[in-house]
Amino acid sequence: MILPLIKGLALTLRRFLNPRTCVTIPYPDERPKLSARFRGLPELQIGKDGREKCVACGLCAKVCPSQCIYVEGAEDETHRRYPKIYELDAFRCIFCGFCEEACPVRAIILRDTFELATYQNKEIFDKEKLLDLTKKRNLPK
Amino acid sequence: MNKELFAYLVIACVKILLVFGTIQLMVISMIWLERKIMAHMQVRLGPMRVGPHGLLQPIADGIKLLFKEDIIPEKASKLLFVLAPAMAMIPALITFAVIPFGDKVKILGYNVDLVITDINIGFLYVFAVSSLGIYGIVMAGWASNNKYSLLGGIRSSAQMISYELTLGLSLIGVVMLTESLSLVDVVNAQGKLWNIVLQPLGFFIYFTSAIAEVNRCPFDLPEAESELVAGYHTEYSSMKFAMFFMAEYANMITVSAIAVTFFLGGWHGPFLPPVVWFMLKLSGCLFFFIWIRSTFPRLRYDQLMHLGWKFLLPLSLLNILITGLIMVIKG
Numbered sequence: 001m002i003l004p005l006i007k008g009l010a011l012t013l014r015r016f017l018n019p020r021t022c023v024t025i026p027y028p029d030e031r032p033k034l035s036a037r038f039r040g041l042p043e044l045q046i047g048k049d050g051r052e053k054c055v056a057c058g059l060c061a062k063v064c065p066s067q068c069i070y071v072e073g074a075e076d077e078t079h080r081r082y083p084k085i086y087e088l089d090a091f092r093c094i095f096c097g098f099c100e101e102a103c104p105v106r107a108i109i110l111r112d113t114f115e116l117a118t119y120q121n122k123e124i125f126d127k128e129k130l131l132d133l134t135k136k137r138n139l140p141k
Numbered sequence: 142m143n144k145e146l147f148a149y150l151v152i153a154c155v156k157i158l159l160v161f162g163t164i165q166l167m168v169i170s171m172i173w174l175e176r177k178i179m180a181h182m183q184v185r186l187g188p189m190r191v192g193p194h195g196l197l198q199p200i201a202d203g204i205k206l207l208f209k210e211d212i213i214p215e216k217a218s219k220l221l222f223v224l225a226p227a228m229a230m231i232p233a234l235i236t237f238a239v240i241p242f243g244d245k246v247k248i249l250g251y252n253v254d255l256v257i258t259d260i261n262i263g264f265l266y267v268f269a270v271s272s273l274g275i276y277g278i279v280m281a282g283w284a285s286n287n288k289y290s291l292l293g294g295i296r297s298s299a300q301m302i303s304y305e306l307t308l309g310l311s312l313i314g315v316v317m318l319t320e321s322l323s324l325v326d327v328v329n330a331q332g333k334l335w336n337i338v339l340q341p342l343g344f345f346i347y348f349t350s351a352i353a354e355v356n357r358c359p360f361d362l363p364e365a366e367s368e369l370v371a372g373y374h375t376e377y378s379s380m381k382f383a384m385f386f387m388a389e390y391a392n393m394i395t396v397s398a399i400a401v402t403f404f405l406g407g408w409h410g411p412f413l414p415p416v417v418w419f420m421l422k423l424s425g426c427l428f429f430f431i432w433i434r435s436t437f438p439r440l441r442y443d444q445l446m447h448l449g450w451k452f453l454l455p456l457s458l459l460n461i462l463i464t465g466l467i468m469v470i471k472g
Contacts, residue, residue, distance in 0.1 A: 005437070008436045008437065009432060009433070009436050011436075012182040012183075012432060012435055012436045013182070013432065015181065015182050015183070015184055016178065016181045016182045016432075019181055021184055022181065022184055022185065022186055023184050023185070024184075024185050024186040026186065026189055
């Protein structure tokens with residue numbers, strides 16, 4: 001009866017004497033290390049020609065379980081399809097990553113943006129905002 | 142007024158202020174230390190925001206509690222409701238009156254004993270006073286006019302009465318060895334050998350029942366959050382709640398001080414001054430309280446009663462029997 005109690009005490013003492021085992025991250029001072037597969041806010045990717053990769057096929061909107069994506073496609077003078085309107089409702093998004101899986105041209109990818117708190121009760125990321133996220137990432141640091 | 146009496150009064154007052162001040166300071170630092178130590182034992186960081194490493198956290202908590210609204214429930218028994226926190230706090234403090242925390246010192250030509258008062262029935266005084274602490278909790282539970290509080294209060298009284306018995310019996314062995322009820326004599330008798338060597342079983346029983354007596358984890362059933370909301374202090378807010386909170390810590394310091402006095406040689410120790418030794422031993426005991434809290438889960442109520450009545454009580458009687466036998470054989 002006593003031995004397991006002593007074992008337990010020894011374990012807590014070991015943890016106490018070795019503070020490096022601590023798992024808490026003092027968050028705003030220290031950023032968490034996110035894995036490469038972390039699913040944050042979906043971001044629209046930019047192709048080699050400097051334009052959005054998206055071809056407005058609408059598969060992401062179709063597959064989205066929370067129906068937070070709205071796409072309206074159009075065609076430019078070279079007959080390339082592009083999204084005239086691309087809206088992502090960050091309030092409804094559940095970060096499932098289905099849009100990324102469904103996309104045939106890898107135009108939408110969930111990256112590491114996770115600080116999405118706002119003062120409004122509505123937050124819609126339109127095409128410009130979603131592209132800006134990627135543009136900021138491409139800037140030299 | 143004659144000079145001797147005046148000096149006596151001044152010395153007594155200074156000692157009282159010093160001891161009470163130290164206890165209050167210890168309570169405040171204990172709150173921070175407990176949160177910090179427990180956090181690190183549970184692989185967390187604990188408070189980090191208020192001051193360096195959360196050092197000012199207890200002060201922030203205190204200020205917050207001061208500014209909170211002081212609510213007295215409409216159907217509560219007002220007088221008892223207000224009286225209860227004080228009833229919980231005071232016994233914990235006045236037990237310290239008989240605990241010696243250092244050797245005789247000479248200050249400005251006066252011989253000063255480093256104990257507030259040395260009464261020849263110190264042992265009985267300690268138990269008479271510490272039992273009064275139950276009243277605070279029972280009164281709080283009853284006066285709140287709340288079912289959960291009442292249940293918490295009843296549990297608490299049942300638990301404290303059960304463990305008071307073993308608590309007293311576990312110290313009888315020491316009293317038999319010392320042949321005195323005065324706490325100063327108990328400490329003086331431990332100059333060569335600490336009582337924990339002679340009474341290891343007694344120390345084990347004392348410490349276990351002391352944890353139960355001050356309602357600490359793993360015996361913190363009176364405030365079992367999952368069952369009783371918060372137990373006897375559910376209806377308390379503001380400084381009245383803070384009083385219960387401080388009473389819990391003051392009680393912990395008191396039972397630790399008794400453990401040091403009876404088993405760990407009081408202020409005796411080599412090299413360092415006696416007061417430092419006393420504080421070191423006291424801190425060791427308090428660390429053990431926190432250590433236990435951060436390790437063990439809470440006992441079920443029937444397990445608690447089984448442990449008290451069927452295991453610790455016979456064991457403490459056995460301890461007295463063995464002590465008596467050895468004393469008779471040795472003459």
